[in-house]
Amino acid sequence: xxxxxxxxxxxxxxxxxxxxxxxxxxxxxxxxxxxxxxxxxxxxxxxxxxxxxxxxxxxxxxxxxxxxxxxxxxxxxxxxxxxxxxxxxxxxxxxxxxxxxxxxxxxxxxxxxxxxxxxxxxxxxxxxxxxxxxxxxxxxxxxxxxxxxxxxxxxxxxx
Numbered sequence: 001x002x003x004x005x006x007x008x009x010x011x012x013x014x015x016x017x018x019x020x021x022x023x024x025x026x027x028x029x030x031x032x033x034x035x036x037x038x039x040x041x042x043x044x045x046x047x048x049x050x051x052x053x054x055x056x057x058x059x060x061x062x063x064x065x066x067x068x069x070x071x072x073x074x075x076x077x078x079x080x081x082x083x084x085x086x087x088x089x090x091x092x093x094x095x096x097x098x099x100x101x102x103x104x105x106x107x108x109x110x111x112x113x114x115x116x117x118x119x120x121x122x123x124x125x126x127x128x129x130x131x132x133x134x135x136x137x138x139x140x141x142x143x144x145x146x147x148x149x150x151x152x153x154x155x156x157x158x159x
Contacts, residue, residue: 045099045136045137045139046136046139048097048099048100048136049100049134049135049136049139049140049141050141052096052097052100052134052141053134053141053143053154054154055094055096056078056085056096056132056134056143057143057152057154058087059076059085059086059087059091059094060076060087060119060143060145060152061152062087062088063075063076063087063088063119063121064121064125064127064150064152066088066121067121067122067123067125068121068123068124068125070123071123072123073120073121073122073123074088074089074120074121075088075089075118075119075120075121076088076118076119076120076121077112077116077117077118078102078104078116078117078118078119078132079115079116080102080103080104080115080116081115081116082115083095083096083097083098083100083102084096096134099136100134100135100136101133101134101135101136102132102133102134103132103133103135104116104117104130104131104132104133105130105131105132105133106118106119106128106129106130106131107128107129107130109128110128110130117130119145121150122150125149125150126147126148126149126150127145127146127147127150128147129145129146129147129148130144130145130147131143131144131145140156141154141155141156142154142155143155
């Protein structure tokens with residue numbers, strides 16, 4: 001008995017997947033995989049604290065870079081009561097979640113009240129230095145600015 005085949009070598013009646021069908025399946029899988037971390041980390045207090053500390057550190061790095069690039073002093077200002085910071089004088093304030101406790105340690109000359117202050121960066125990259133402490137429950141993060149080098153470091157579980 002002879003089996004009839006098509007020119008491609010397949011038996012008649014057998015069907016494979018088209019390239020379009022495979023691409024649609026891959027896109028659906030990709031979207032599903034990309035959404036999973038967002039759902040898992042959305043309400044995780046530790047992840048929220050990590051994002052807040054990273055946001056503060058990014059703001060500080062941005063101000064330091066501008067001070068060096070523009071060859072002039074630049075300020076990072078934070079108000080712990082309103083949970084906001086500004087990465088430069090012209091910058092839009094960035095809000096930090098009200099469920100995160102903040103504390104600023106900076107030079108006395110950079111304090112601008114009981115709840116607010118600044119960290120000043122100079123054209124050579126150095127700064128007035130300081131620390132911004134973030135806490136949520138028992139979880140803590142510390143964003144430290146070295147006064148001599150201006151380097152910014154984020155530490156977990158700072159006390």
